[in-house]
Amino acid sequence: MVEAESGAPFVYHVGAHKTGTSLLQHYLSSNRPMLRERRILYIGRAVADQIARAREDPEVADEAKAHLRKFRRRSEAYDVFLASYENALGPPFSRARKDRGLYPRSAARMAALVKTLRMFRPKILLTVRPPAEFLESYYLQSVHQGGYLEFGDWLDQHVDLELLSWRPIIDNLISAFGADAVEVVDFRMIRTSGADGYLRELLNRMMPGTALETGAPAVSNASISDKGLRLALAGNPYLRDKDEQIAMRRFLQTRFSNLAYPRPVLLSDDQKRWLHDRYSQDYDDLFAGGADRVSAE
Amino acid sequence: MTRPHLVLQLGASHDSIDMLREALTGLRPQLRAHGVSFAALGRDDPAHTLPGLLDEERTHAHAARHQVCPTLISCLLSGPEASPAGDPSVSGPYPDAVTVTRRVIEATGSSQVLVLLHIQRQDRLMERAYLDAVLAGGSHEFADQFPQRQDTSLDFGPLVKQLREVPAVLEVRVRPVELALADPLGFVDDVLEAIGLSGELDLSAVPAAVPATRRLSARGARIAAAMNAHLDDDAERADVHEFLLEHFGVTAARAANVRGILSDDERARIVQTYAQVNHALFAEHLRDLPADSYGDEEPMVAPASGSGYATSADRPAVRRSNSS
Numbered sequence: 100m101v102e103a104e105s106g107a108p109f110v111y112h113v114g115a116h117k118t119g120t121s122l123l124q125h126y127l128s129s130n131r132p133m134l135r136e137r138r139i140l141y142i143g144r145a146v147a148d149q150i151a152r153a154r155e156d157p158e159v160a161d162e163a164k165a166h167l168r169k170f171r172r173r174s175e176a177y178d179v180f181l182a183s184y185e186n187a188l189g190p191p192f193s194r195a196r197k198d199r200g201l202y203p204r205s206a207a208r209m210a211a212l213v214k215t216l217r218m219f220r221p222k223i224l225l226t227v228r229p230p231a232e233f234l235e236s237y238y239l240q241s242v243h244q245g246g247y248l249e250f251g252d253w254l255d256q257h258v259d260l261e262l263l264s265w266r267p268i269i270d271n272l273i274s275a276f277g278a279d280a281v282e283v284v285d286f287r288m289i290r291t292s293g294a295d296g297y298l299r300e301l302l303n304r305m306m307p308g309t310a311l312e313t314g315a316p317a318v319s320n321a322s323i324s325d326k327g328l329r330l331a332l333a334g335n336p337y338l339r340d341k342d343e344q345i346a347m348r349r350f351l352q353t354r355f356s357n358l359a360y361p362r363p364v365l366l367s368d369d370q371k372r373w374l375h376d377r378y379s380q381d382y383d384d385l386f387a388g389g390a391d392r393v394s395a396e
Numbered sequence: 397m398t399r400p401h402l403v404l405q406l407g408a409s410h411d412s413i414d415m416l417r418e419a420l421t422g423l424r425p426q427l428r429a430h431g432v433s434f435a436a437l438g439r440d441d442p443a444h445t446l447p448g449l450l451d452e453e454r455t456h457a458h459a460a461r462h463q464v465c466p467t468l469i470s471c472l473l474s475g476p477e478a479s480p481a482g483d484p485s486v487s488g489p490y491p492d493a494v495t496v497t498r499r500v501i502e503a504t505g506s507s508q509v510l511v512l513l514h515i516q517r518q519d520r521l522m523e524r525a526y527l528d529a530v531l532a533g534g535s536h537e538f539a540d541q542f543p544q545r546q547d548t549s550l551d552f553g554p555l556v557k558q559l560r561e562v563p564a565v566l567e568v569r570v571r572p573v574e575l576a577l578a579d580p581l582g583f584v585d586d587v588l589e590a591i592g593l594s595g596e597l598d599l600s601a602v603p604a605a606v607p608a609t610r611r612l613s614a615r616g617a618r619i620a621a622a623m624n625a626h627l628d629d630d631a632e633r634a635d636v637h638e639f640l641l642e643h644f645g646v647t648a649a650r651a652a653n654v655r656g657i658l659s660d661d662e663r664a665r666i667v668q669t670y671a672q673v674n675h676a677l678f679a680e681h682l683r684d685l686p687a688d689s690y691g692d693e694e695p696m697v698a699p700a701s702g703s704g705y706a707t708s709a710d711r712p713a714v715r716r717s718n719s720s
Contacts, residue, residue: 326626330623333619334619337619350639354636
């Protein structure tokens, strides 16, 4: 573990994907003035991305360092710096690094991030969901982003079902930042507490004791139906750029959402049962330290 | 020729045909004032509705105190291969042209008919027919609709002969839709000439250029064909196609930068394939135009004199406004 300098707290929500990241980011970006009044500076996704990649991409390194120096100079004005970027751990499920689990580049990314943030007191928030849910949800996101592999093919090519535990990632985070600087939250909480309750929990974990007004969150990523998925897989091979992908995604999410049509069936019952047997205890153990806090061991 | 009682305009889907039908509909009051009954039939409109439509028109025409009521009927035909697959009785460039002609003649009881057949160059006809098929829900490739694109099965010559053999047809006039692109006014006036009204009507409402309807780009058509396979009803198809026309459509402004369905090479091959039969068609039925008019990509312009078309500016006989 790299010893961080004593500085202003820098709280970085590093994902994972499909765990309410849009909800949190939308809240933070929509409430910048209020946050500033509370001496909290929210750092947008673009700068958060540069900070996450500062040590692997020379093209963004200088800019990231300049931002961090600026933040440090402004630490008199702010009590805490906040960032949230779901790609901070790198992309999940690499075809080339299928043998490295959920986020193949996370260890390297976090080892680099702790060095990048050494002039602050970093704190990491990781939001997770059970592997089976994460698989299905991220696959649909990959289709929204232009992918057109059938789920079975995607699974075969990108995923090692034996390596879907969050534990190695959390261990790496703890190793890099220290147990006291790592918070892990279960996305399933959104089902019992609602989006507002989940958001409040995230904010409280990032900044304990800072009671922020949240209100009814406006962000909800609609999901596509089985028919929407079929249409996306048919049309995506012909899309050329991000704008076209976004247009297709929005259309299908609106016109062929799972509110109007049946949900897609991705994992079979057997696969779900196997994943449950394989990972449910492992997943529950992540929060066994009590009060949903990650074990510091 | 004996003055026809019925002028039957036939053409398949094309921007020029859309413009013509819209213009004629707009001219209906003037046509009535000259004692001409006008009706337009879509591809799915049954001919047996014609008597009702024409009775109403004739009432207006008689109200204008015309004793003889010539009739102008515009029929939108199916493009090639859009008819039920595998039916050998329907083939050629406009598979339903003869059937439609017979039915209209039967429904109207006409005994003296002039058929005005609007043709399209075969590569464009195929492209348009394919796009229409995709927008109707087809999920096939262009090559599947036109496996015979390197033979001359879309030659218009045999169709002209078949139409001439339909009882009551006195004459078949052939005109290319491409002429409308250079001279929309002349294109409309040419139809009016067939009913003896050339230069008689106020054509100020006819657009100076043929409005380009939205159509799918080549890529849009591929996406539509791929997605169509998963759509179950007309409402879904309509919404998907509207989305695709918005994001993968071709407008007049973009047309120059967007590829058609056919590659340049394939288009050239088709044009070459049909060169001989088109040359013969023009030589026999379109003598006012160069026989190789379908041999290149140059805009087609009719001669300014004789029985052919003229540009709007050169055509003082055609009235563009009440004051002219």
